[in-house]
Amino acid sequence: MSAVSLLQKMRGAGVSPPRVGAPEILWSFLGALGGIAAVAWLHERIADPAGLSLLIGSFGASAVLLYGAPASPLAQPRNLIGGHVLSALVGVTVRLAIASPDWLACAVAVAAAIALMHATGTLHPPGGATALIAVTGGPKLLALGYLYALIPVLSGALVMLAVALVAVNAVPSRRYPQYWW
Known part of the structure; x- marks a missing residue:
């Protein structure tokens, strides 16, 4: 069996996810450029x-969505805002409640954030990273305590949301949000 036919078999008889065209790639690039640039500029x-701090790694994953x-x-506003903020609150709470071992605090923070996002209808995958950052972040982030949920999490997510409203809706073929809450 050739490598090509093996790959096709592994992909379900040659069916792969649809690719997006150049305009979609360009608008995704420009939106992400604007959103992360705005948050990073405000941070700096x-x-x-x-x-x-206004810049956390999980915002990169939010930009993808x-x-x-x-x-x-x-990617909808309820998920973006709710998922990040609730996960930040969970992460800080777990960090304060479970001083060690670190591996346990990390695992509980992410698992509890996922459970809470599911329970509240705010599932946003980057929220798991937001909870993890609350536990593993450097001294500057750890010193924030629950303020972490407001700055950088809520404020950064709101900046990215504002950019998404402009950047995505600048193209007639794209619409954001699909629903608000």
Whole structure:
């Protein structure tokens, strides 16, 4: 059996997910560029000089959903905001409740965040990373305590949402959000 035919068999007889065209790639790129640039610029100019942070790694994953898959149920405002904020609160609570071992705090934070997002209808996969960051973040983030849920989490997510409203809706073939709440 040739390598090509083996791959086709593994993919279900040659069926693979549809690819997007160049315009979709361009608009996803521009949206992500604008969203992350806005959050990073605000971090550099406002938050960091004030001793705060506005930029966390899970926002990169949110950018994939918001700008690359804006019709996804996981990318809608309720999921973006609720998923991040609830996960941040869970992560901080777990960090305060379980001082060690670290592996247990990490596992409980992510698992509890997923459960809470499911229970509240706010599932946003980057929320798992937001909870994990609350447990494993550096001293600057850990010192924030529950403020972490507001700055950087809520404020950064709101900036990305604002950019998504403009960037995604700038194209007639794209629409965001599909629903608000």
